Amino acid sequence: MTGIEVPTLGSIVAAIKFLFETIGQGISMSARQKSLWFTHHIQGSYDEICQIHQDYTLSFQKCLNSLMQNANLNEAIQILQAERPKKLLKRQEVVENLSKLRDYRMQRRRVPKVIGTFYQYVASVEEYLHSASPIPQETWYARFIARFTSLVERGKDPMTDDYRGMAQGLDAPRLAIESLQNAIQTSMPESLRQVQKNFASLRVQCLPNV
Amino acid sequence: MDEINEPWPVPSVQSFSLVVPGKGPLLTLTGSDGLIGSYLDRFGCVPVFDGNPPRRWVARPNELGGWDLLEPDGSTAFEQPPQLIRGKEAQVRWLTDRSWYHVGFSVQRRLTEFDLGEDGEGYSRHVVWGFDTIVPTVYDTVWRFEVEENLLHVVWDTGGKSRIPFVLKSQLKIGHNIEDASLVFYNSVLEVESPLFPPNTEFSRHLLKEYWGKTKNQRGAFT
Numbered sequence A: 001m002t003g004i005e006v007p008t009l010g011s012i013v014a015a016i017k018f019l020f021e022t023i024g025q026g027i028s029m030s031a032r033q034k035s036l037w038f039t040h041h042i043q044g045s046y047d048e049i050c051q052i053h054q055d056y057t058l059s060f061q062k063c064l065n066s067l068m069q070n071a072n073l074n075e076a077i078q079i080l081q082a083e084r085p086k087k088l089l090k091r092q093e094v095v096e097n098l099s100k101l102r103d104y105r106m107q108r109r110r111v112p113k114v115i116g117t118f119y120q121y122v123a124s125v126e127e128y129l130h131s132a133s134p135i136p137q138e139t140w141y142a143r144f145i146a147r148f149t150s151l152v153e154r155g156k157d158p159m160t161d162d163y164r165g166m167a168q169g170l171d172a173p174r175l176a177i178e179s180l181q182n183a184i185q186t187s188m189p190e191s192l193r194q195v196q197k198n199f200a201s202l203r204v205q206c207l208p209n210v
Numbered sequence B: 001m002d003e004i005n006e007p008w009p010v011p012s013v014q015s016f017s018l019v020v021p022g023k024g025p026l027l028t029l030t031g032s033d034g035l036i037g038s039y040l041d042r043f044g045c046v047p048v049f050d051g052n053p054p055r056r057w058v059a060r061p062n063e064l065g066g067w068d069l070l071e072p073d074g075s076t077a078f079e080q081p082p083q084l085i086r087g088k089e090a091q092v093r094w095l096t097d098r099s100w101y102h103v104g105f106s107v108q109r110r111l112t113e114f115d116l117g118e119d120g121e122g123y124s125r126h127v128v129w130g131f132d133t134i135v136p137t138v139y140d141t142v143w144r145f146e147v148e149e150n151l152l153h154v155v156w157d158t159g160g161k162s163r164i165p166f167v168l169k170s171q172l173k174i175g176h177n178i179e180d181a182s183l184v185f186y187n188s189v190l191e192v193e194s195p196l197f198p199p200n201t202e203f204s205r206h207l208l209k210e211y212w213g214k215t216k217n218q219r220g221a222f223t
Helices: A010-023 A031-069 A073-081 A085-090 A092-106 A113-131 A141-153 A169-206 B033-043 B088-096
Strands: B015-020 B024-029 B046-050 B055-061 B067-070 B098-101 B110-116 B121-128 B137-148 B151-156 B161-176 B183-192 B210-215
Touching: A010 A031, A010 A092, A010 A113, A031 A073, A031 A113, A031 A169, A073 A141, A085 A092, A085 A113, A092 A113, A113 A169, A113 B137, A141 A169, B024 B067, B033 B046, B033 B183, B046 B067, B088 B098, B088 B137, B088 B161, B098 B183
Parallel strands: none
Antiparallel strands: B015 B024, B046 B055, B055 B067, B098 B110, B098 B210, B110 B121, B121 B137, B137 B151, B151 B161, B161 B183, B183 B210
8 A cells, every 4th residue: 555545636626616606707706705715625625735745755755765775665666656646637627627727817817816826826736746746657767667566576676677778777766766855855845835835825815814 | 132042031941843743843842731831821922942052932832733933022021121110109009009929939838928008008927837737827917008219118016117118110020839830920029128027027037028019809910
């Protein structure tokens, strides 16, 4: 097991739907509507991102430790093979609602401040999910992971293999380790800080008296 | 024409002869269908730079399905020299009748544009997409403006004022649409001393100080 809960981005989808379906295209919200919107949807989406951050940081750290110590490699393989959080962005409902929000924002007109902030919040969440997706399967890492897995299954040392046929060759394990380190130490925390900043700004605008 | 041996100031193509069995030699053009089709749709002819030594030609389709190479006679849009737009009233009309874009190459997909309204309100927007992202980062700002000849006075919505000298020209400019290799035509150039974003915006420091304009709701002044 990877220890990662299965997130859905359901709250963000619900928050966007609330804007377009409950409030309507005019998007002029009363204080009560803002408060409901924040409490019922935005808070939940933020909690979900925090949970994703916690789960994936722990999981990537475990994988990193295994690779660096050349131990518990079966657990590392499970984590390397697990889907990355940016996969959530491919769900049809998520794509449709993010696209709807983008199209609204891309119209040439003044956007209410709270909607502008919500848009920035959603953009920062998307950015975070990309940052939390190191060693992506659609790149050369797919071959690295397949080769790595095969070596472990055959009882060979995957850290000293020459990864013949891959441009990265002997450097492949080191590059994978660096990618994980960069995600855990730099890109994930930095992207999360943007999410937190935008979330805080939204909270001030939606719950001014709290 | 002095510049006949200079490359066209717009993207051009080359020609070559094909021998078609039963039909004899047929002149055809290199270049993508998107590029040639864009020129044909817009101007009915295509700029060619070819020969030994290479020189400018204008290619027009003929009835046989090939092309005729013709001498440039100064009548096509891509032969028109830039013309300065002078005078406050003409400049205001020229500026407000067009949508303005920052056109350049970047690794990331992006859009930088601005618009001046007849009511004295301006709008600038800078949009950047990350790799594989759905929701781009959007920076936009609204401002008030007044025009003096070759000088724009701007009061930013975010606070502060700018005084931006400019040069305005009627000039054909052509961009490539990287999605389908077609061409995008602009009919104006605005050169500014500073970008049309508030002075403290970080990204605007790296922008070119030239915007290209298209007539609003029209295909352009050269049609």
